[in-house]
Amino acid sequence: MMMIEQREETSKTETERRAKQSILRSFSSGEDIIAWLADRFQIDTQEARSFGSMLVALGYIYPLQDHKRLLIKPDASLYRFQTPYFWPTQQWPVEDTDYAIYLAKRNIRKKGILELHEQEQYNRLHKWMNHKWDFIVMQAKEQYRAAKERKKPDRVVFECQERAYWVVHRPPPGTVSAMDYGLERRIDPNADETKTPDFYERIMIFTQQSIMRPRVKSSVSIGALVKYCTTYNSHDPFLSKCLPSNPWLTDDVTFWTLNRLNVEVPSKMRVERWTFSFGELLSDPRGRDDFRLFLKKEFSSENLAFWESCEDLKWGTAATMREKAEQIYKTFLARGAPRWINIDGKTMEITVNGLRHPHRYVLDAAQTHIYMLMKKDKYGRYIKSPVFKDTMKKAICPEEHKFSDAQLEQNAKNRRPSLSPIILRQQELEQRAKMAANAPVDITQLCRFTTPVPHLAVYSGITDSPSLAFPAPSPACPSPISVALDSTSACERRLEADERKPEALGPVRGPVSKSRMALSLRRLLKRGCTPATMFASLSPKCHSAAGTSSRIQPISPDEPSQAPPRRIGNFFQIKVDIPPECRIYPIESEDEDEANRSASRGGVGTKEIICPWESLTPHNGTG
Amino acid sequence: MGKEECKTMLDALNKVTACYRHLVIALGSTSDSQNLREELKRTRKKAQELAVANRTKLTALLKDKTISKDDRAEYERLWVLFSSSMELLEVDMKRSLEIGQDFPLKVPTRHLIQTGMTGSTTTVAARAMSVQNMKYEADSNIDTADLRDLQTEISQVSQMMEEMEMKVQVAPWAVEAKQEAGAELKSNMSVGNSSVGVISICEEEPKEEEGGGGSSKGFASICAVIVFFIIVFAALILGYLVINMS
Numbered sequence: 001m002m003m004i005e006q007r008e009e010t011s012k013t014e015t016e017r018r019a020k021q022s023i024l025r026s027f028s029s030g031e032d033i034i035a036w037l038a039d040r041f042q043i044d045t046q047e048a049r050s051f052g053s054m055l056v057a058l059g060y061i062y063p064l065q066d067h068k069r070l071l072i073k074p075d076a077s078l079y080r081f082q083t084p085y086f087w088p089t090q091q092w093p094v095e096d097t098d099y100a101i102y103l104a105k106r107n108i109r110k111k112g113i114l115e116l117h118e119q120e121q122y123n124r125l126h127k128w129m130n131h132k133w134d135f136i137v138m139q140a141k142e143q144y145r146a147a148k149e150r151k152k153p154d155r156v157v158f159e160c161q162e163r164a165y166w167v168v169h170r171p172p173p174g175t176v177s178a179m180d181y182g183l184e185r186r187i188d189p190n191a192d193e194t195k196t197p198d199f200y201e202r203i204m205i206f207t208q209q210s211i212m213r214p215r216v217k218s219s220v221s222i223g224a225l226v227k228y229c230t231t232y233n234s235h236d237p238f239l240s241k242c243l244p245s246n247p248w249l250t251d252d253v254t255f256w257t258l259n260r261l262n263v264e265v266p267s268k269m270r271v272e273r274w275t276f277s278f279g280e281l282l283s284d285p286r287g288r289d290d291f292r293l294f295l296k297k298e299f300s301s302e303n304l305a306f307w308e309s310c311e312d313l314k315w316g317t318a319a320t321m322r323e324k325a326e327q328i329y330k331t332f333l334a335r336g337a338p339r340w341i342n343i344d345g346k347t348m349e350i351t352v353n354g355l356r357h358p359h360r361y362v363l364d365a366a367q368t369h370i371y372m373l374m375k376k377d378k379y380g381r382y383i384k385s386p387v388f389k390d391t392m393k394k395a396i397c398p399e400e401h402k403f404s405d406a407q408l409e410q411n412a413k414n415r416r417p418s419l420s421p422i423i424l425r426q427q428e429l430e431q432r433a434k435m436a437a438n439a440p441v442d443i444t445q446l447c448r449f450t451t452p453v454p455h456l457a458v459y460s461g462i463t464d465s466p467s468l469a470f471p472a473p474s475p476a477c478p479s480p481i482s483v484a485l486d487s488t489s490a491c492e493r494r495l496e497a498d499e500r501k502p503e504a505l506g507p508v509r510g511p512v513s514k515s516r517m518a519l520s521l522r523r524l525l526k527r528g529c530t531p532a533t534m535f536a537s538l539s540p541k542c543h544s545a546a547g548t549s550s551r552i553q554p555i556s557p558d559e560p561s562q563a564p565p566r567r568i569g570n571f572f573q574i575k576v577d578i579p580p581e582c583r584i585y586p587i588e589s590e591d592e593d594e595a596n597r598s599a600s601r602g603g604v605g606t607k608e609i610i611c612p613w614e615s616l617t618p619h620n621g622t623g
Numbered sequence: 624m625g626k627e628e629c630k631t632m633l634d635a636l637n638k639v640t641a642c643y644r645h646l647v648i649a650l651g652s653t654s655d656s657q658n659l660r661e662e663l664k665r666t667r668k669k670a671q672e673l674a675v676a677n678r679t680k681l682t683a684l685l686k687d688k689t690i691s692k693d694d695r696a697e698y699e700r701l702w703v704l705f706s707s708s709m710e711l712l713e714v715d716m717k718r719s720l721e722i723g724q725d726f727p728l729k730v731p732t733r734h735l736i737q738t739g740m741t742g743s744t745t746t747v748a749a750r751a752m753s754v755q756n757m758k759y760e761a762d763s764n765i766d767t768a769d770l771r772d773l774q775t776e777i778s779q780v781s782q783m784m785e786e787m788e789m790k791v792q793v794a795p796w797a798v799e800a801k802q803e804a805g806a807e808l809k810s811n812m813s814v815g816n817s818s819v820g821v822i823s824i825c826e827e828e829p830k831e832e833e834g835g836g837g838s839s840k841g842f843a844s845i846c847a848v849i850v851f852f853i854i855v856f857a858a859l860i861l862g863y864l865v866i867n868m869s
Binding site for chain 1: 634637638640641642644645647648649650651652700703704707708710711714718721722725726736737738739740741742744746747749750751795796797798799
């Protein structure tokens, strides 16, 4: 478009020049210029005004007052013509050297007080053009002295001209310039390419591939396009009004603050978008939060957690990939994992085989499966659920702004830069960590084989603090997780069962846990559990390990609970050395015995686990 | 010494380049005229002479393998100064050719842009030529003849620059800038000091002005002082008379 403008301009410069001669004064008011343009080119005032603005934006005319707003105002504000040296017509490259010389000159004149953006540019150019800096300083001095040779009014005009030129080509923040500087390319993509054999070979490959491409019937594709357009028409800020107001037009950022990623109350348009497709819901963080809430109520939040962790694996850094894959496996996929997801056998087989050599997309099949599961089943229910309906009711519909011209100018003056993306990223990471720390473990999966492993903080929702204590005292143990699984399975199981007792409100899936719950209830009633231990179980999950340790001691003797957390490490170290079959806890009933033995057997069985890491690393813990 | 000579010649070239740029900016505007074209021509010729002289000197110095490392670094710095000046000069010459072609002077109705500059550029040209007054003696068809000359000169300059690139192996980015006489604060090229360094330049400026060029300003201030003393004297006389009378 710039090229077209330039061609127009070059054709018009002749006529312009003649016309400019006819305007005898050295400056003109805006309205005069517009009137003359309308008269000369036989166009109406509105078009003359936009043409005039284009002239100003390109740098042919510059305003004398308010030199940073590059448009023509139809009042008595004054404009002056730019000297041909500074015209953009010939498309001479705008050199950084010249800009540096200009800044140095300005520095001399202003005695070191430059505007902020000028100061920044100055420092930047000083850094990058250091080898030429002597030259720049010398030239600046000489040019300054040469300019001083002229009379004062000419000097002022000269300074104005130069300043106007640089306002167009290096616009200060807040100035909209017409110069769109694209990337500087070595090859001009519009130039004709020489017809070499390589060129023809590329064309041949391209045409062969296009023949092989799968084709869709145009009725289908056009139908999809039409559907898309009709659905998203009212959501497109170009095609329909953007409530409250489009920040790019009115410089008012309410729209962005209302539509932040983690805003409490979303807008109605946003909520409506969630109903379009499942992808929309998941890609909007606020929608995802809402969905997560719904899934928590349905006790199937492990699906979304798994999906999110797969995304994290796909998009994360290569260095962390292995640990992430390991964690995901142990949290979601392993037999006996705390948040076990329900995928079919074939996918599980593929995934586990792939995990032997983990790469970024190793969990793709499982992720797709879970995604389709959520989409087909949960999404529909979510849309009909009270959670969604509640959100929709609470969603706000902001009023449209009606700014007057003066207010628009005020807004333009008050433009401020937004938060740095670095800060935003930090906030995001903090929030994620907080969420990981506070999220509860899924209740449904607490059956005989599930044990909440304290180490896996990320997606199982347990804090890192207990896990930090463990590796320190027991560094020798290569995979403490499996050992911990074995040794603590029984006591954890008991803890879980006891914990579940007070929280028996929620529906618990799986008959196994129910029976276990019933059993444990009976057991506890038989034993007469102390209220202290019960209250300990009521405390939030992050103290589970503390609770565990405190519970382990009272199980054998009936000592008061709440051993200090520091004892955890020692305790577990002791426990680690003892083989799991050894019964530390008092045996109250037969079924507990059986449970213990089967758990340990299960523990032994889990040692032959399909988990590829454990098969590779030798066990010396519970041998 | 070779270095000092080089520096003075480079300073001269620098001055002429600056003045040439100033003159080219005035081209095509209302301060354009026959005189301006002639000034441009003269300045250009002078610039070219200086350029050739500089080039021969510097190439001779740089080709000398027996100079010390510091000297070599210094000559490389001077070389970078020289090549940057030449680049500016070449660009300005090309632009003056195009603008000169677009704004011919010898047509019945001249179309020059009303930029608001009304004065002449004789003083600038005089500065470039290092003379007190400029004498204009060119004939009337200066613009067309001059343009032909200009084209040949531009090609000469481009050729010279290409030769320079080929013959002298200097990596311009490896040169570290340092300021010599004038801005001592700029000698350690840290970014923080740079603006301070330029302030020191401008501090130097007023001193220079008061020394040399601010003659008109000095005259005005002297007049003001004289008038002040006259008034004080008159007041004293009147006071004396009043006291005498009473």
